[in-house]
Amino acid sequence: MVSKSCDRCERTIEFPDEQAGAKVECPYCGDMNTMPALAGTHVPASPGVRSGRAEAAGYPPDFGPEQRVLMVRPAWVRSRPFRAIGALLLAAGGVVLGLTHLVSPAAVPKWAAIVAVLAAVGFGGVVLWWWVESLSAALEVTNKRTVARRGILSRSTSEVLHDNIRNVQIEQTFWQRVWGVGSIGISSSGQDGIEIEMDRIPGPQRLQQVIDLYRPLD
Numbered sequence: 264m265v266s267k268s269c270d271r272c273e274r275t276i277e278f279p280d281e282q283a284g285a286k287v288e289c290p291y292c293g294d295m296n297t298m299p300a301l302a303g304t305h306v307p308a309s310p311g312v313r314s315g316r317a318e319a320a321g322y323p324p325d326f327g328p329e330q331r332v333l334m335v336r337p338a339w340v341r342s343r344p345f346r347a348i349g350a351l352l353l354a355a356g357g358v359v360l361g362l363t364h365l366v367s368p369a370a371v372p373k374w375a376a377i378v379a380v381l382a383a384v385g386f387g388g389v390v391l392w393w394w395v396e397s398l399s400a401a402l403e404v405t406n407k408r409t410v411a412r413r414g415i416l417s418r419s420t421s422e423v424l425h426d427n428i429r430n431v432q433i434e435q436t437f438w439q440r441v442w443g444v445g446s447i448g449i450s451s452s453g454q455d456g457i458e459i460e461m462d463r464i465p466g467p468q469r470l471q472q473v474i475d476l477y478r479p480l481d
């Protein structure tokens with residue numbers, strides 16, 4: 264067994280020898296801890312990545328207790344500005360026509376008012392759905408890992424440890440670059456393919472730079 268006290272909750276955590284030197288989650292608080300190497304084997308002076316680059320850039324240090332560095336949610340208007348503005352204008356137009364009918368029924372016949380209000384509800388509902396959809400997804404970067412959460416009723420999460428990240432990719436179409444949004448994909452050395460992928464992220468370059476601060480770069 265290897266044991267140490269947790270970086271955050273300071274309770275003693277124990278793991279089998281195979282976990283010596285590995286990053287493990289504290290069973291009590293969920294913090295990421297680097298287990299010490301076995302006695303008699305080579306013990307690095309400071310286990311884990313301690314480049315100091317994150318601290319130098321004004322972010323939480325890349326060692327010690329797990330802390331949130333930043334959290335982003337997909338943009339809901341900025342990622343589709345023309346469609347969002349169009350839908351909102353059509354919804355507003357429908358409301359205006361409906362109200363006009365109430366004020367002067369001669370100007371807008373009843374059937375036209377009903378159609379207009381139904382259209383307003385439909386277009387407004389689409390925009391509302393985009394908003395709920397963006398609220399239901401989040402990408403959280405801590406000083407140890409990046410976690411993607413999505414889902415409204417059923418939550419799904421996926422995560423990568425920064426020590427294991429092999430590649431961070433950003434994809435932007437021309438218009439996405441104009442509006443400052445894009446998709447980000449993170450792949451790790453442990454698995455094939457992209458482990459974390461999220462579309463419509465605002466400021467993807469900044470997100471990539473922050474993640475890079477916590478990655479072991481040669």
Ligand SMILES: [Zn+2]
Pocket residue numbers: 269270271272273274289290291292293294
């Ligand atoms: Zn703990």
